[in-house]
Amino acid sequence: MIRNIVFDLGNVLLSWNPGEFLLKSGYNEARTKLILENVFKSQAWYSLDNGDITKEEAIDIIASKSSLKRDQITSLLNLCPEIIYPLQKNIKLLPDLKKQGFKLYYLSNYPLWFFQETKCRYDFFDFFDGGIISAEVRLSKPDPKIFRTFLDRYGLVPDECLYIDDIYFNVKSAEAIGMKVIHLSETDSLENKLLEFGVNLKIASLRSQRQIK
Numbered sequence: 597m598i599r600n601i602v603f604d605l606g607n608v609l610l611s612w613n614p615g616e617f618l619l620k621s622g623y624n625e626a627r628t629k630l631i632l633e634n635v636f637k638s639q640a641w642y643s644l645d646n647g648d649i650t651k652e653e654a655i656d657i658i659a660s661k662s663s664l665k666r667d668q669i670t671s672l673l674n675l676c677p678e679i680i681y682p683l684q685k686n687i688k689l690l691p692d693l694k695k696q697g698f699k700l701y702y703l704s705n706y707p708l709w710f711f712q713e714t715k716c717r718y719d720f721f722d723f724f725d726g727g728i729i730s731a732e733v734r735l736s737k738p739d740p741k742i743f744r745t746f747l748d749r750y751g752l753v754p755d756e757c758l759y760i761d762d763i764y765f766n767v768k769s770a771e772a773i774g775m776k777v778i779h780l781s782e783t784d785s786l787e788n789k790l791l792e793f794g795v796n797l798k799i800a801s802l803r804s805q806r807q808i809k
Contacts, residue, residue: 598776598793600752601693602727604737604761605704608780609687609720610680617679634662635672644707647731651709677713682720686786690723692797702727703746703759705736726750737761738769747773758793760786
């Protein structure tokens with residue numbers, strides 16, 4: 597029986613697409629590609645995700661290897677909170693999941709400074725019973741150790757957890773340690789995917805309406 601629902605954040609509850617953001621902001625394709633390769637897909641970014649370096653150290657490392665200037669890199673990293681935005685169609689499911697009695701958690705690869713700003717911006721984090729990010733524990737998905745660390749922290753049984761992520765390898769890693777999983781693509785309906793596991797939010801909504809009447 598599923599008792600706990602565990603969410604990745606990026607592209608599950610929060611849109612994260614730096615390339616799309618840069619193009620819409622007026623950067624041409626060549627400049628966008630350069631920024632993605634030198635900043636958001638760089639080894640320094642992955643080290644930020646893993647909590648191995650600070651934001652300032654990442655800026656120094658990227659500047660030493662890129663044609664981008666230090667102030668440009670700083671500005672790009674400072675833009676991160678503007679790049680993400682809530683995926684309301686998925687966030688709106690959280691209160692109904694709570695009403696059904698599920699415990700809700702997050703488990704996401706995320707630089708520490710960026711997560712702290714994100715958490716302060718959005719009140720949907722109030723629905724969570726807990727969670728961890730990669731930079732906090734210095735482990736990143738798809739390493740199975742981060743899933744075991746999460747389960748141990750909250751004393752959860754793997755097969756009582758449903759894990760949702762947009763990245764295939766993360767989902768397979770969670771599945772390998774016994775968690776039930778949803779691999780959520782951009783075109784999938786999370787509500788319909790949850791229904792495949794017996795989580796019927798329409799029933800919860802009808803119950804709430806009856807209670808109000």
